[in-house]
Amino acid sequence: MKTYRELMVELARRLDQGLPAAVVIVVAGQGIGQTYVGCKWLFGRDMHGKDPIPLPVLLGSISGEAGVMPDWLVGAATDAANISFILGEVSVRRYESPGGWVDLFADLAVPVPSLLVCGGGHISQPLVAMGAMAGFQVTVIDDRPQFANRERFPTAYRVICQSFGPALAGLPVNSSTYIVVVTRGHRYDEVCLRAVIGSPAAYIGMIGSRRRVAGVLAGLVAEGVAPALVERVHAPIGLDIGAETPGEIAVSILAEIIHVRHRGRGAVMSLKKEGGYGSRGN
Amino acid sequence: MDPEVIRAIAAAGSDVPMVLVTITRTWGSSPRKAGSQMLVFADGRTMGTIGGGCGEAEVRIRALQALARKQMEVYRLDMTTGTTAEEEGMVCGGVMEILLEPL
Numbered sequence: 001m002k003t004y005r006e007l008m009v010e011l012a013r014r015l016d017q018g019l020p021a022a023v024v025i026v027v028a029g030q031g032i033g034q035t036y037v038g039c040k041w042l043f044g045r046d047m048h049g050k051d052p053i054p055l056p057v058l059l060g061s062i063s064g065e066a067g068v069m070p071d072w073l074v075g076a077a078t079d080a081a082n083i084s085f086i087l088g089e090v091s092v093r094r095y096e097s098p099g100g101w102v103d104l105f106a107d108l109a110v111p112v113p114s115l116l117v118c119g120g121g122h123i124s125q126p127l128v129a130m131g132a133m134a135g136f137q138v139t140v141i142d143d144r145p146q147f148a149n150r151e152r153f154p155t156a157y158r159v160i161c162q163s164f165g166p167a168l169a170g171l172p173v174n175s176s177t178y179i180v181v182v183t184r185g186h187r188y189d190e191v192c193l194r195a196v197i198g199s200p201a202a203y204i205g206m207i208g209s210r211r212r213v214a215g216v217l218a219g220l221v222a223e224g225v226a227p228a229l230v231e232r233v234h235a236p237i238g239l240d241i242g243a244e245t246p247g248e249i250a251v252s253i254l255a256e257i258i259h260v261r262h263r264g265r266g267a268v269m270s271l272k273k274e275g276g277y278g279s280r281g282n
Numbered sequence: 283m284d285p286e287v288i289r290a291i292a293a294a295g296s297d298v299p300m301v302l303v304t305i306t307r308t309w310g311s312s313p314r315k316a317g318s319q320m321l322v323f324a325d326g327r328t329m330g331t332i333g334g335g336c337g338e339a340e341v342r343i344r345a346l347q348a349l350a351r352k353q354m355e356v357y358r359l360d361m362t363t364g365t366t367a368e369e370e371g372m373v374c375g376g377v378m379e380i381l382l383e384p385l
Binding site (some may be wrong): 003004005008011012013018021025027028037038046091092106107108109126179215 | 283285287290291292293294296304307315316317343354375379383385
């Protein structure tokens with residue numbers, strides 16, 4: 001059992017980490033339910049094993065004067081949090097119980113995912129536009145003013161014209177941050193990777209041929225970066241959809257990011273039999 | 283939820299008395315949606331907004347009363363009828379249900 005302030009400190013910490021949270025409060029009650037007015041719960045939302053849908057996880061509660069909270073009430077609070085998470089909705093719901101009812105207010109904090117694009121080149125342009133369309137708050141970094149400007153990236157949340165290292169050091173990176181490294185040269189790719197490799201980012205991807213990518217990653221390991229951290233880098237970047245043009249490559253990259261974010265299977269929806277795609281379309 | 287308000291609570295010392303004001307639901311036209319939050323401090327200062335104007339001023343007074351009683355309250359701000367709404371010419375004309383929680 002915690003104090004309300006302690007619960008708020010925990011909640012603020014989650015928000016800083018970019019994790020979703022819900023607070024459920026009994027705002028009204030009748031009969032037996034009246035006893036529980038003022039009870040509060042803090043829920044997170046996490047994946048459970050292979051379950052494709054994340055479920056509420058109880059992080060703390062306050063029973064106030066009620067003392068012990070019965071199972072039906074905790075169950076109702078969990079349900080209210082779950083519905084709010086699924087619908088993305090702040091709401092008040094009534095739950096009946098033997099001998100009364102309670103009104104549960106479920107408040108929500110859902111972090112906006114951010115996409116950090118290192119490099120402002122020809123792939124970044126469609127990637128930034130598509131990322132914004134897919135609901136990401138997009139930041140682009142490049143050290144060249146002719147590449148890092150608003151005209152090139154009108155839908156970006158932020159365009160930063162600065163050297164990659166210092167720019168990345170000044171940006172918040174949390175578990176709802178997705179990072180794409182697509183600079184003009186592997187020297188810069190290395191700088192970017194070094195800056196974010198130890199971060200809690202949900203995704204780090206780097207462009208490049210298999211050979212070039214292997215070289216950069218081996219270099220980081222030689223510098224003393226833990227191999228486990230290096231292994232988490234998605235490189236070469238993207239889903240294998242045969243992308244060739246900048247626009248197609250951007251689709252491939254964003255598809256991989258969405259795949260990671262929502263834990264998709266990455267398979268073709270209509271493909272029921274193996275080898276169903278016999279020939280290539282035009 | 284308002285992340286800025288939550289962070290302000292977390293950053294404040296545990297001896298700073300304040301009231302967390304949250305819109306729980308609305309009916310009709312209202313300036314802000316459910317989940318909007320505001321902090322009201324003992325000296326009357328506020329942080330964040332639930333829509334501003336005289337509706338917010340009324341809630342602020344109510345919040346200070348809740349703070350004095352140290353008791354949670356659910357309160358309905360009616361912007362459709364009553365002398366305040368008419369005299370002040372409140373533009374939104376809806377109803378907001380507001381949760382006041384002294385911290």
